[in-house]
Amino acid sequence: MQRRFIWLIITFVTLLCGTVWSQNLVPNSSFETYRNCPRLDNLLQEAIPWYNPNRATPDFYHQCFQTGQMILPPHSGAGLARLFFDRGWGEYLGIRLLKPLEAGKCYYLEMYVATDTPNKYLTETLGLHLSTQPLTATATTEMFTVRPQVLDHLANIPSLKWQRVSGVVEANGNEQYLTIGSFFKTPPMLGFYYVFIDDVTVVPINLDLGKDTTLCSRRATLPLNATTPGATDYLWNDGSTNATLRVAKAGTYSVKVTTPCKILTDTIRITYALDFDLGADTTLCNGQTVTLTVPPEPKTTYRWQDGSVQNQLSVKQEGQYSVQVFQANCVATDTIQVRYIPPPALELGADQALCGAQTFVIRPTVTEGKFTWHDQFAETERTVNSSGVFWASVRNACATVTDSVVISYGACDCVLYAPSTFTPNGDGQNDTFLTYACGDITITSLTIFNRWGEAIFQTTAAPFQWDGTYHGESCSSEVYAWSIHYQQKLGKQIIPKQDQGQLLLLR
Incomplete structure (x- = not known):
């Protein structure tokens, strides 16, 4: 099967700190371990198990001894490697992976590189090569002529600043050797340069969110x-x-x-x-109660802040309430704050029947809350001059109350009639005190009072009239008072009302 290569321009976003990746298959990947502290150049063999694939002389430096050649801090840890490239001279790093790659599985390869002569650095030549057998050329220092799976695409790199080279490859299977170096170009005459290497990674690409x-x-x-x-x-x-x-x-x-x-x-x-929740902090009206409940579960115990051990608690006063719930090795706690305030109140007044150019000022009576008209009228008091139903609300954290007032201009032609004088003398003219009204007004009672306020006549049935007698005797000529209760239809509403006046009885 032909190997499938995947080339990546190195622009991946830096991976999150603390992320646990799969096991790095590169032993001594950051050159921390050594057999003997390197005190000279050309001692890659001390960074076991790294090895030199050809006759060139790659370097290994560690902060255990400062040779002066480690001219920048390691990317991480205390050690790093260095390669030298010149015409006819190519240095490489070789390592055997901890285990062979699996066929068809994807792997992520990464290393960090830096140079002190970026103007000489040959881009698109430094790479990482995987193989089933180690690359070796013990009789030469020439460049290996193989195609690495991951190649750098660094451009405009700064001096002595670590740069990441990385890529992804799908394994053919059994690749177990990694070689790092320059594979496509050699420097021209007098174009030699050094490259520092650190933190080499080969990890299988896995996705595991963990167990349920x-x-x-x-x-x-x-x-x-x-x-x-x-x-x-x-x-x-x-x-x-x-x-x-x-x-x-x-x-x-x-x-x-x-x-x-x-x-x-x-x-x-x-x-x-x-999985329970006492709910959000709440505000209640004075006198209300609320029951806090934790759903009952087997082998579960409860403890409230007052020491009670039931799964419910009745709250009747302001305060902070908390519960601990125990089940096996689990302990869950929740807290709720309960506040009490007076309920709001609103009174817009009685409905009004107006006529012609009359106006009316609605003066709401408001307590314990924020007042708003439903039609977004800005002021609290409002003067009305047209028919309509006017709604308003008062709201606080305890409750919301709503009221309305009906203003009707339909009563102009609908009147209640009561004469001011009548003459009960038996001549057939104006012998009774007769009251009546239009179709939108229905009289329900008529009462006559003498000058001492005594009710001398009352009826709740039509016709609503008085013949000027009291207990069968004719009443004397003088001034009397009348009171009429009636119902007036305003739109879809029937509103009870009362009217009164004086009448003169003449004989």
């Missing part, structure tokens, strides 16, 4: 980390595109990770052993 997990309480969270070497895109089932996702509720979470080699997916299920 049960958390103790709803307050517990779990960070999911899908960071994958060489990944170019992340997509979680909630649409987020970061490498990490913090789980704060039960559910099934999945992620799709795109790499230049293949697309990886993984899923994890998160549950909560004690």
Whole structure:
């Protein structure tokens, strides 16, 4: 099978700190371990198990001894390697991996490089080569003429600044040797240069969110980390595109990770052993009660702040309430603050029947809250001159109350009639005190009072009239008072009303 190479321009975003990758297959990857502290040049063999693939003389330096050749700090740790390139002279680093690569599996390769002569550095020649057998040329210092799987594409590199070279490759299988060096170009005459090497990585590209997990309480969270070497895109089932996702509720979470080699997916299920919530802090009206409840579960115990051990607690006064719930090795705690305030009150007044150019000022009576008209009128008091139903509310954290007032200009032609004089003398003219009204007004009672306020006549049935007698005797000529109760229809409403006046009885 022909080897499939994947070439990458080195522009990957720096991977998150603290991410746990698969095992690095490169032993002594950052040149920390040595057999003997290197005190001279050309001592790569001291950085076991690194080896020199040809007759050239690669260097190994460590901070255990300062030779003066380590002209920049290691990328990490205390050691680094150095390669020299000249016409006809190519130095390489060789290492046997901890285990052979698996066929069809994707691997991420990475190293950090730096040079003190970037103007001489030959880009697109430094690389990492994987092979089933070690590259060796013990009789020559010439460049190896093989194609590395990962090649640098560095341009405009600064002097003595570490640069990352990385890439992804799909293994043919059984590759177990890694060779680092220059593969395509050699420097021209007098174009020699050095390259420092540190932190060499070969890791399998895996995606593992971990096993399905049960958390103790709803307050517990779990960070999911899908960071994958060489990944170019992340997509979680909630649409987020970061490498990490913090789980704060039960559910099934999945992620799709795109790499230049293949697309990886993984899923994890998160549950909560004690999945309860006392709710948000709340405000109640004076006199109200609320019952705080933790759903009952087997083998579970409860302890409230007052020492009670039931799964419910009735709250009747202001304060902070908390509960601890115990189940096996899990302990969950939740707290709620309860506040009490008076309820709001609103009175817009009685409905009004107006006529012609009359106006009316609605003066709301408001207590314990914020007042608003439903039609967004800005002021509290308002003068009205047209029919309508005017709604308003008063709101506070305890409750919201609403009231309305009906203003009607439909009563102009609808009047209540009561005569001011009548003559009950038996001549057939104006012998009774008769009251009546139009169709929108319905009289329900008529009462007649003498001058001492005594009710001398009352009726609740039509016709609403008085013949001028009291207990069968004719009443004397004088002034009397009348009171009429009636109902007036305003739109869809029927409003009870009362009117009164004086009448003169003449004989």
